[in-house]
Amino acid sequence: MEKLLSGNEAIAEGAIYAGCRFFAGYPITPSSDLAERMSFRLPQVGGRFIQMEDEIASAGAIIGASLCGIKSMTATSGPGFSLMQEHISFAAMAEVPIVIANIQRGGPSTGLPTFPSQQDMMQARWGAHGDYEAITLVPCSVEECFYLTVKAFNLSEKYRVPAFILSDEVIAHLREKVRIPEPGEIEVIDREKPRVPPEQYYPYDDSQGEVPPLAAFGSGYRYHVTGLAHDITGFPTHDPEKVGRLLKRIVDKIRNHVSEIVEYEEYMVEDADILVFSYGCTSRACKEAIQELRRDGVRVGLWRPKVIWPFPEEELKKAASGKKAVLVVEMNYKQIGYEVERILCDMRVHWMGRADGEIIPPEEIEEEVKCILTS
Amino acid sequence: MYTDIVREYLRKDKFPSIWCPGCGHGIILGALLRAVYKLGWDKNKIVLVSGIGCSGRTPGYVDFNTLHTTHGRALAFATGIKMANPELHVIAVMGDGDAVAIGGNHFIHTARRNLDITAIVYNNSIYGMTGGQVSPTTPVGARATTAPYGCVEKPFDVVELALGSGATFVARGSSYHVPMLDNIIKEALAHKGFSVVDVITTCPTTFGRRNRLTDDPVKNLEWIKERLVPLSKWEKMSEEERKGKLPFGIFRKQELPELTELYHEMDLKVRGEK
DSSP, X not given: OEEXXXXXXXXXXXXXXXXXXXXXXOOOTTTHHHHHHHHHHGGGGTOEEEEOSSHHHHHHHHHHHHHTTOOEEEEEOHHHHHHHHHHHHHHHHHTOOEEEEEEEEEOSTTOEEEEEOOTTHHHHHHOSSSSOOOEEEOOOSHHHHHHHHXXXXXXXXXXXXXXXXXXXXXXXXXXXXXXXXXXXXXXXXXXXXXXXXXGGOOTTOOTTOSSOOOOOTTTTOOOEEESSOBOTTSOBOOOHHHHHHHHHHHHHHHHTTHHHHOOEEEESOTTOSEEEEEOHHHHHHHHHHHHHHHHTTOOEEEXXXXXXXXXXXXXXXXXXXXXXXXXXXXXXXXSHHHHHHHHTTTSOEEEEEOOSSOOOOHHHHHHHHHHHHHO | OHHHHHHHHBOGGGOSOSSOTTOSHHHHHHHHHHHHHHHTOOGGGEEEEEOSSTGGGGGGGBSSEEEEOOTTOHHHHHHHXXXXXXXXXXXXEEEHHHHHTTTHHHHHHHHHHTOSEEEEEEEOSEETTTTSEEOTTOOTTOOBTTBTTOOOSOOOOHHHHHHHHTOSEEEEEESSSHHHHHHHHHHHHXXXXXXXXXXXXXXXXXXXXXXXXXXXXXXXXXXXXXXEEEHHHHTTOOHHHHTTOEEEEEEEEOXXXXXXXXXXXXXXXXXXXX
């Protein structure tokens, strides 16, 4: 079935396809129409929508619902994402799957509510207190909003982590054709349930793997969940060995599986001298610039991550190997640019960006590539 | 007999508790467990949620589905749980700072929604876990580590706040009047809708010692006895007599449509089944 949808609507439809049946949210531009869509759609499919009193409550409510075995999400934008960090940290520590769509707008603070930016890239990585790993996906089209939302739920369920969809004001309100797959056509992953009887169940038992099965509240498995450091039984502990083991597992369950999690697009990369690194709405302008430059015989290609956290380090290194230079293009004052410099430390890494509410036009990217070639 | 019942619901290997000698929290927990027993609820269908602080440690000691959340947010998590699975009995225990300072917004909105959750406020007028700082229920003049010259601000009346926010069951009990507390909590749990029980309790360690009550639990409990008057008596008291006193009992018990039931009705209409 094909539908004409906005990016935000596509995230809502992707969530429902993935099995999301609970949404708790608080209005904020430019994400509000995502909540509106969910309030309309969820009752049709046996789900529940609730508008909470703030973003902190929204994030808390989805963790509560997820602990009952219901796939749950919320949507917000920068200021709301900041408020949710407390519970992102909780979900990471307690290993409760949740999905948050952050439709980025201009910041800092109230910033530019109705204009796009990519200023929350590092907040998605390091926003909450403590050491943890989460997963962040960056769609560049309406169709990708759908597919990456399904993927966000799948990864969140598979690894028991918070997963974020970092869209932006451009993609959110762009309307494009989306092919909605038939049920069963694309994989939908549900969290693993315990295979042992309740008396043998420990919610953080790592003996069978890095991601322990998660029982639903009310299913006969009575266990304890806390944001305090805990042992495999879920109860608080100060024992350095047990705490260290928990924290190491929380980061390793993602860091040891980066190659299975990441996804990226390579466009005209093979023979390229210059590699443009970009993501989200900005990558669309890059693609257009590359098409123009190719017409002039400039060998340039695009490397676009669809999953940005965990960062596709090895994959990028491989793609950049042998290139003359890399150009990072993003709508902020250098966030991912520093990450690329760190990873490609022996290469020429250029950066261009802006954070004034205006998208970066293809012509400016063309100019920058030409400058690099002549420098 | 009740001791055996209470033990049935406890995670015995988690004791001794972190609560100080003379703390009122264990008395409230006992009342809660006796109330659950009287209602005959299945342990598998009870979710006990807490925030942060001394009260926040309650879930760790009981053999239900238990969730120790973040400071002030117990009701936000509880809302998600009840909405996701209305069959579950959801109980939130909170301290006074937890419930009406940092959690004030969640408290008033959960009351407004009339979601079937029981909120029990362990109200000891102090931030105990962090060492005795002034709380939104510290009486004027009482000393705290952040009110060394006595509390200047007027406190919240948790009952008035719950009534004003639309809670459909509102009561006050205390860790001194135990048989009455058992009954109040039982009624609160059985009530269909949002129920609030403000439980006046003691913190000898951080409140008593700074307020001429010493750390003697009896003196602290007597302070409750001196201040609390039954609602029936309160209603006959003059303004002058009411000074420095608090009424206890059941203030409101009202049957109004519960939120998950309202949503269920809406679902049937949306899907054309009604």
